[in-house]
Amino acid sequence: MTVFLCSRCGTAITPDLAELAAVPGGPDGDLDRDEKTRRAPSTVPRGHYAIDPEPWGPPYVVQDDQEDPEPAQSRGPVVCREEGYVISAGARRTPLLHPDDAGGLQPRPDWENSGGCCGPSGNEGLNLACPCGAPVATLAADCFGPFELHLGPVRTYAVPG
Numbered sequence: 001m002t003v004f005l006c007s008r009c010g011t012a013i014t015p016d017l018a019e020l021a022a023v024p025g026g027p028d029g030d031l032d033r034d035e036k037t038r039r040a041p042s043t044v045p046r047g048h049y050a051i052d053p054e055p056w057g058p059p060y061v062v063q064d065d066q067e068d069p070e071p072a073q074s075r076g077p078v079v080c081r082e083e084g085y086v087i088s089a090g091a092r093r094t095p096l097l098h099p100d101d102a103g104g105l106q107p108r109p110d111w112e113n114s115g116g117c118c119g120p121s122g123n124e125g126l127n128l129a130c131p132c133g134a135p136v137a138t139l140a141a142d143c144f145g146p147f148e149l150h151l152g153p154v155r156t157y158a159v160p161g
Helices: none
Strands: 002-006 048-052 060-062 079-081 084-088 094-097 135-140 148-151 156-160
Touching: none
Parallel strands: none
Antiparallel strands: 002 156, 048 094, 060 084, 079 084, 094 148, 135 148
């Protein structure tokens, strides 16, 4: 079991969580989405976490293949910016968990980095803060992407529960 703490103040961000050997597969297109919220089921079940080996979040770089672009990050949508289709060059090995397992986190002031259609897309960077105010996590909870929470690997740390 593992508890994740804020690197700035040491506050526990999560309860005890069990590590999964790998990131579970994402939702099966629109078939698995909730009819009311259009939100996908969480990538990770409650009470667990996984380490995402793929890059997540900003910075983004222009993809080489602009004719057949890949999703900007694992389990996410294709993202087109002014410069073209982009792909994440962000942090690898981010702790990935069910958003409800970090219920004490708060949106950043003025909902910074929380753009999206029906919720934050997760494409803009850290959008949730520890109660001390330190930005520590990125929530992806929009109607067109995954439903998951990525902890900042430098802004949080893990300790045995």
